[in-house]
Amino acid sequence: MAAASQRRFPAWAAMATAALMMSHQVGGKSIRDALFLQSFGAEALPRMVMAAAVLSVLLGVFGARIYSRFSPARAVPLSFLASGVLQILEWRLAETSPRLGAVAVYLHMVAFAAVLLSSFWLLLSEEMDPVQAKKRFGRIAGAGTTGSVLGGLFAANWPNLAGAGHETALVAALGLIHLLCGLLLLRAPHSRQAQRGHPALWVSPRKVLRAAPHLRHLAALGEGRFHATNDPFDVPQLVVQ
Numbered sequence: 001m002a003a004a005s006q007r008r009f010p011a012w013a014a015m016a017t018a019a020l021m022m023s024h025q026v027g028g029k030s031i032r033d034a035l036f037l038q039s040f041g042a043e044a045l046p047r048m049v050m051a052a053a054v055l056s057v058l059l060g061v062f063g064a065r066i067y068s069r070f071s072p073a074r075a076v077p078l079s080f081l082a083s084g085v086l087q088i089l090e091w092r093l094a095e096t097s098p099r100l101g102a103v104a105v106y107l108h109m110v111a112f113a114a115v116l117l118s119s120f121w122l123l124l125s126e127e128m129d130p131v132q133a134k135k136r137f138g139r140i141a142g143a144g145t146t147g148s149v150l151g152g153l154f155a156a157n158w159p160n161l162a163g164a165g166h167e168t169a170l171v172a173a174l175g176l177i178h179l180l181c182g183l184l185l186l187r188a189p190h191s192r193q194a195q196r197g198h199p200a201l202w203v204s205p206r207k208v209l210r211a212a213p214h215l216r217h218l219a220a221l222g223e224g225r226f227h228a229t230n231d232p233f234d235v236p237q238l239v240v241q
Contacts, residue, residue: 009124009127010188013185014124019143020184021144021147021178022147022148024177025109025117028113029109030152030155030156031105031155031174032109040102052110053110063079067119072122077182078186080178080179080182081179081183083116084180084181085179086108087172087174105171116178123185158170158173
């Protein structure tokens with residue numbers, strides 16, 4: 001029993017998920033922009049960016065409530081699975097209604113995918129103690145960087161792989177990547193502490209931010225840096241600094 005209670009979240013699962021997650025992010029950015037610009041043009045892009053930012057904030061608040069009721073060990077993998085299913089549906093929507101599909105893919109990639117990136121780090125913070133985190137976060141970030149490079153190469157060569165007229169199928173491929181992320185996180189062993197969660201100790205993020213103005217400034221800085229660089233691995237590094 002003692003050994004079971006001290007089970008550790010495996011580094012290979014975190015590294016594989018980080019690589020897949022970042023390949024999804026980079027590949028998704030390319031198809032997101034391509035679909036939207038083809039359907040609406042560059043003049044509509046600022047309004048879309050603002051709408052996606054608002055949705056990202058709303059999903060962040062909703063996610064905080066979800067994680068207060070269910071442990072990240074359960075909620076985060078299911079969120080990745082839900083994202084994968086949604087992207088497969090978005091692929092079908094983009095095939096039948098390109099304009100609606102372009103909007104759905106854009107909102108998904110900017111808002112939902114961004115929340116999932118933050119949720120992944122939340123899960124790791126629950127699974128790893130500070131000593132583990134110090135040893136492993138660098139390797140996990142390195143795996144994510146490798147995934148970014150592979151995702152860019154994958155997106156650049158997708159027309160050659162899928163053939164002409166099948167560019168939107170990249171959205172379905174991205175959905176499969178998130179499904180794989182969800183399965184990896186779901187099947188990896190979790191610590192008992194992370195599985196139980198801490199419902200009795202949970203405090204509303206709104207109350208925490210209201211009581212600590214410097215955290216509001218840090219959150220705003222992290223959000224701005226994320227949207228400016230589109231690199232979610234900068235955010236945990238910023239918090240550590």
